Amino acid sequence: MANHTDGHRIYAIGDIHGCLDALKQVQENIRQDLQNRPHPHPITIYLGDFIDRGPDSRGVIDNLIAERASPHHTHMLLGNHDEMILTFIQDPLIPIRPNGPKVNKIHWLHELGGGAETLRSYGVNGATHEDPKAKHEAFVAALPDTHLHFFKNLEHYIRIGSYLFVHAGINPDVALEDQTLDDLIWMREPFLSFDKDHGFTVVHGHTPVNEVENHGNRIAIDTGAVFGHTLSCLVVENADQSLLTNDGLKPCPPL
Secondary structure, eight states: OOOOOTTOEEEEEOOOTTOHHHHHHHHHHHHHHHHHSOOSSEEEEEOSOOSSSSSOHHHHHHHHHHHHHSSSEEEEBOOHHHHHHHHHHHOTTOSSOTTSOSSOOOOTTSTTTTHHHHHHHTTOOOOOTTSTTTTHHHHHHHSOHHHHHHHHTOBSEEEETTEEEESSOOOTTSOGGGOOHHHHHHOOTTTTTOOSOOSSEEEEOSSOOSSOEEOSSEEEOOOOGGGTSOOOEEEEETTEEEEEETTEEEEOOOO
């Protein structure tokens, strides 16, 4: 399958998880790349999981709200962690949506969920999954309306040319229009093992990898920024697939 991007250059950014400094560095790298290689139709796509675990979730959301208001063309996708904050606001006792996936039944405030770090970034300290109601009211009061609006209006996926951008993946046995929200934001298997053509190349995060993995039919770009690794930025422009690093563009060939 020949890849194309409908005349756009697309910058896709992996899971940020509250790592504001890493995000700012990637944004600066994009600005520098566009200055060095101007393009009439650039698009930046953020693949979700903007919050949790990392040190400055609030700062990340402030940054992305400003980015969304800028003249640059951006898309921001819903990740499972971005949905967990909405679930907590609605009902702090629900681990995740009651009809949600049969895995990851952790509460958002559990250390594996990372929600307590997010609350801390909004000035709400001491939150714990043992007593999730205790800090609920304080957090709802501390969360700016602009931030709540941001989370409620994230896109589920974006299709441009021969690429599909989505947080977690897709169910390879189901048509794109029939994917459930759980598929799009929680999917691991059978998607990760599927090695046939989807009809498009899926660019996704969610499942951390040590370095960007280009499998041909999918490209995994969550390289674990919150675990001290790189926040990766994939650049696709028609048939070209590259990584934008602090040292410039690097090739991103299929494995």
